[in-house]
Amino acid sequence: MTLTRSAILAARSIFITIDGDEKKRVLEEALEEGAKSDWPIGRVLADAEQSIDIHWRKK
Numbered sequence: 001m002t003l004t005r006s007a008i009l010a011a012r013s014i015f016i017t018i019d020g021d022e023k024k025r026v027l028e029e030a031l032e033e034g035a036k037s038d039w040p041i042g043r044v045l046a047d048a049e050q051s052i053d054i055h056w057r058k059k
Contacts, residue, residue, distance in 0.1 A: 020059045
């Protein structure tokens with residue numbers, strides 16, 4: 001599912017579900033870089049004020 005930045009930031013909570021080590025690595029990199037991330041998810045989440053729940057499943 002794809003949502004716009006404004007839709008994500010308007011939600012009461014953010015839930016992220018990822019599978020595999022590579023996606024986990026990308027998400028961790030994006031979160032660490034925040035607003036300066038090359039990954040859109042990093043830039044969006046840098047502006048999030050609500051809780052973010054991350055669920056990761058190792059393949």
